[in-house]
Amino acid sequence: MKSLNTLFLLAMLMALAVFVSGISPGSGEPKGKINRFLSDRVVLKCDKYPKVCHIKGSAGSDCCKNKCVNLSTDVSNCGKCGKKCSYGKICCEGKCVNPRTNEKHCGKCGNKCNSESSCIYGMCSYA
Numbered sequence: 001m002k003s004l005n006t007l008f009l010l011a012m013l014m015a016l017a018v019f020v021s022g023i024s025p026g027s028g029e030p031k032g033k034i035n036r037f038l039s040d041r042v043v044l045k046c047d048k049y050p051k052v053c054h055i056k057g058s059a060g061s062d063c064c065k066n067k068c069v070n071l072s073t074d075v076s077n078c079g080k081c082g083k084k085c086s087y088g089k090i091c092c093e094g095k096c097v098n099p100r101t102n103e104k105h106c107g108k109c110g111n112k113c114n115s116e117s118s119c120i121y122g123m124c125s126y127a
């Protein structure tokens, strides 16, 4: 039984090596399960291979300093690479906002207060 496990592990490692070496510019995106496996387990360099950020399960489709990010929500790369939101702010649609007072992003991104309410401490409240 034990040797069977070892064999399985070896096969996995070999498969991994094949998948990783298979990713090169212009080779197209790997499909399905392999995508998730790769994006979870292997740190791929998006400066060389921007396509890795488009893999399903990636943190975002943009590449900043070799990391896949979502520029519309990443507080360290809000709207553009390296744009940090100051303390207490969150990134919504690529803009740093204060969720405690922002009427369009009250408490969280996209939580819009209606015209009769205002955002107070992150909650749409009727004054």
Ligand SMILES: *[C@@H]1O[C@H](CO)[C@@H](O)[C@H](O)[C@H]1NC(C)=O
Binding pocket: 058, 059, 060, 061, 062, 070, 071, 072, 073
């Ligand atoms: C980035 O975040 C926005 C807001 O959550 C989401 O709609 C969008 O699909 C995300 N993009 C990627 C590539 O994950």
